Amino acid sequence: MRVLVVGSGGREHALAWALSRSPAVSELHVAPGNAGTQALATNVPVSAEDASALREHCRGERYDLIVVGPEAPLAEGLADALQADGLRVFGPHRQCAQIEASKAFSKDFMRAHGIPTAAYATFTDYDEARRYLDEHGAPVVVKASGLAAGKGVIVCQTLPEAQEALDAVMRQRAFGAAGDVVVLEDCLTGQEASVLAFTDGATVVPMVVAQDHKPAYDGDRGPNTGGMGCYAPAEVVDEAMVGRVVAKVLQPAVDGLRAEGCRYVGVLYAGLMLQDNAFQVLEFNCRFGDPETQVILPLLETDLVEIVEACIDGRLAEVEVRWRRQHAVCVVMASGGYPGGYPKGLPIEGLDEAAAQANTMIFHAGTRLENGRVLTDGGRVLGVTAWDDTLALAKARAYEAVERIHWSGAMYRTDIGAKGLGKAGEA
Secondary structure, X not given: OEEEEEEOOHHHHHHHHHXXXXXXXXXXXXXXXXXXXXXXXXXXXXXXXXXXXXXXXXHHHOOOEXXXXXXXXXXXXXXXXXXXXXXXXXXXXXXXXXXXXXXXXXXXXXXXXXXXXXXXXXXXXXXXXHHHHXXXXXXXXXXXXXOOOOOOEEEEOXXXXXXXXXXXXXXXXXXXXXXXXXXXXXXXXXXXXXXXXXXOOOOEEEOOOEEEOOEEEHHHEEEXXXXXXEEEOOOOOOHHHHHHHXXXXXXXXXXXXXXXXXXXXXXXXXXXXXXOOEEEEEXXXXXXXXXXXXXXXXXXXXXXXXXXXXXXXXXXXHOOOOEOOOEEEEEEEEOOOOOOOOOOXXXXXXXXXXXXXXXXXXXXXXXXXXXXXXEEOOOEEEEEEEEEOOHHHHHXXXXXXXXXXXXXXXXXXXXXXXXXXXXXXXX
């Protein structure tokens, strides 16, 4: 089977790694890929953002299976176009991808289908939004409705912070067109968790629960990022709660989209806020998470190709999805300055030494290969992942690998997984 993965980040490296382990895969390509994917697949020099070029490439290659990693191509209708060409695609249609691509759509959809979420209001006019904000007060969450690479959500504890955030999104255009519509949402408190599920448009099969760490610095301080690390399983969501999330969130979402004329095929991801054995949905994503994928897939025992094909064919209920009884930790190593400005092109040392450790995988996110050397090429550069029989062992193994990797200005959190150990804020 000839398989193409679309994307260039750590999630796509993890997907390529998992797919490459399937005996069904004879040839693996990644478009455009990175220095890490190049070691196990053929990188294709076509941007994930260039839908027309991707469609032309796939028409010519006639891949047996195409797995779309990032949200932007899905929101632009890549799955629709490729399926119209008779190709087998894992990823939802454009209509379904709105559940992530438009936070305004997502919030209205949740309200219409009784899915628990925070109270909110939606605005296209800055003055109206400002009046609402001044009356509502803080704390409040300011969200750019469109896609903003995981950075369009600003949690504001004071009214001046909220006013500044609203100005940045709607008037200064900090997130470009993503801020044309803004959602102002009640601020929820508690612990966050990520519940991802495979779905064929009818059946929903949850994955092991993960807990992402979005703030840049230890102790959940600093600016929001695309994710600084992750661990799984996150036992803050027990088996009983997973069942409730499927019944109250994931299944109603899939059923609701189908009722609106869209069969959802792919991964549906619910970001939850947990408090007092209750949960509310912070957001939906229409694809695998990043860095959640880097801890979920190493724990997957069932062949990923088998699951993906069952989703496409509408027979997911026939597949037994099995998980290893282990724990995984991913520590994101980022460029100095991230999520603000950062340099590129810095040489990375120690990758081979780190990857040589048992139960360890270095997933590349923002890297490129130049003259035989791996260089930094993004904000989040590497996802250093390790797995073991306990969370404490997996955490120690991951940080042991991190300590072997070096480049100028590299930064990372030292407390990934601490929440799961009941020691939040500790290294």
